[in-house]
């Protein structure tokens with residue numbers, strides 16, 4: 087406009103001025119001429135003006151269009167930067183115009199406008215059309231402030247791309263009807279994938295059994311999952327923003343946590359077990375894994391801690407370990423732990439140049455006690471034995487229970503054998519006091535101990551245990567309630583035992599047994615009133631074996647049951663024969679093992695045999711050893727009562743060798759007490775023994791029991807016993823055990839007068 091005005095002025099100034107002198111006749115001519123000039127000037131001015139205006143317009147137009155292009159370029163750039171597409175829908179002309187869709191859809195015809203229905207049918211995923219239309223309609227109807235949908239559009243490569251499209255009405259007609267909507271669309275495939283993954287991850291976290299906590303770089307809680315709340319007792323709100331030290335347990339030193347923090351800062355990872363404290367103050371053992379989380383720039387942004395409560399697992403593991411290593415009944419180490427400790431002890435001994443002693447301990451006649459008192463009493467005895475052993479050894483020593491009534495002690499730092507022997511004796515002595523197993527009963531039980539030494543007898547645990555075991559058998563063989571140090575000769579004994587057990591198994595079939603009979607003299611009448619049947623074994627392989635040697639093996643191998651049955655039959659057959667030859671007053675005493683009483687149906691067997699052989703049962707006396715008295719149990723008592731009911735009498739054998747008391751005897755259905763030959767042997771030498779024997783006789787009589795003294799070898803012993811009221815005697819003074827034939831001859835030739 088400015089140039090427009092300037093151009094007009096310039097035209098006016100450029101026109102020449104008309105002369106004012108000489109105006110007269112020719113005034114009209116001058117005025118016409120002037121007019122023409124003026125007109126010409128006007129025309130040229132107008133032309134100039136028009137030309138100038140046109141030029142300005144052209145200039146302005148070009149200015150506009152470059153501005154527009156510039157803007158469009160800027161928009162394209164902005165869209166390119168954001169990855170968005172700009173769209174513009176002319177509702178009246180029904181055309182959709184797009185900018186920046188090239189990247190989104192992979193097309194190049196980005197500026198082409200398409201009819202909206204063509205766009206819809208070609209581009210929008212069929213499943214999403216309804217949703218898109220509903221959103222558009224809602225906005226057009228004024229029900230929404232803007233239009234927004236997430237839908238899939240077809241990429242030029244045929245795949246579907248998720249977009250979020252947002253737009254607004256930008257123009258309306260005079261009646262307010264929308265004529266244009268414009269907006270943007272953005273590729274959100276990635277966002278959706280991330281969101282989906284996040285959703286899945288949070289779902290996983292939610293359902294995870296492990297506690298998960300997200301912690302920031304200052305070790306403050308950022309988020310936790312439900313399992314975290316369940317395990318720690320803290321709700322999410324209670325921990326967010328607070329330090330993870332909230333869970334620290336006093337069981338760890340602060341330096342422990344400090345180390346973990348350092349480890350995390352330096353390496354971004356820590357895993358291990360640590361004690362943690364719940365909200366209620368209770369401690370739990372956590373298996374924890376902490377790892378760093380890095381952001382898009384690979385910079386550490388957080389830590390994620392995954393925590394499992396392993397308190398129960400640990401406890402279970404410990405219990406399993408306990409079960410695997412400790413004896414359930416006594417709480418002592420078991421065989422596995424013993425081997426481990428022994429191995430360690432050996433390593434230490436080798437280093438220190440010292441010895442290790444292995445004491446193998448077996449309770450004497452425990453089987454009898456267990457069988458007769460019952461298993462629960464047996465268990466209580468084993469517990470009491472364990473306690474006594476623990477009390478007898480040092481805290482550094484190992485006490486283990488291997489099985490049944492077998493215990494093993496490992497003593498370390500041994501420099502001299504005498505010290506081990508003293509210790510063994512101490513243990514044996516500690517068992518002289520009775521074991522308190524319950525309110526009513528005190529039980530006395532003795533141990534037999536075998537000892538082996540590292541490195542003297544073996545270098546490895548198994549060998550040492552075997553040696554101690556062998557020595558223990560030797561201790562049993564030499565009278566029990568004692569200890570034996572292993573010697574190589576014992577191996578020969580052990581081998582012999584195995585050999586003997588094998589031979590014993592065949593002895594019955596081979597007919598290697600026979601019976602001897604030892605007469606008994608009644609001191610009041612001077613008559614032979616009975617005999618005791620004594621078993622003999624002559625092995626084809628091993629020669630003559632004394633009963634003191636093979637009977638224990640027969641008991642151990644339970645061969646005593648069939649052997650005992652043979653003895654019973656054989657002695658009754660002999661008795662029957664003697665009766666036939668006129669000796670009808672003779673009583674047959676038969677030794678019976680406790681195993682026979684418990685295992686075999688002895689009363690039934692006796693009834694059957696006496697019936698079959700036609701011998702009266704009241705001519706049968708059964709001798710049971712004294713250990714039976716201690717190990718009195720319902721079942722033995724019952725068997726004894728039944729036997730007595732049948733008519734048989736019961737004698738207690740070896741009285742005085744064990745720990746039985748007359749008080750116990752009172753409760754038993756017995757008839758006779760046999761004073762052991764050891765007591766009788768000492769009668770003339772030991773005044774105490776003499777006094778005890780006299781007392782036993784008196785007390786037994788007061789209980790209504792007959793007293794028989796066995797192993798009477800001298801006239802002196804005989805006199806003493808007679809003078810103190812002993813009822814009967816048996817022993818070499820009268821007669822050694824004889825075979826049936828000789829015994830019969832002896833009895834027949836016996837004159838009652840010879841006693842005097």
Ligand code: C2E
Pocket residue numbers: 604619620621622632633634637650653677678679709739740763796797798799816817818819822823
């Ligand atoms: P026991 O029942 O105490 O038998 C007495 C033992 O003393 C017998 O030994 C006998 O020979 C021996 N003896 C007899 N008089 C004298 C004497 O004056 N002085 C000495 N020093 N000893 C004498 P034996 O026959 O060697 O029997 C040993 C043990 O074997 C028996 O002791 C008994 O417990 C057991 N036994 C023997 N036969 C049988 C049997 O058939 N069954 C069972 N279960 N055990 C038996």
Ligand code: CA
Pocket residue numbers: 618677709739
């Ligand atoms: Ca006997």
Ligand code: CA
Pocket residue numbers: 739740760762763796
């Ligand atoms: Ca005896």
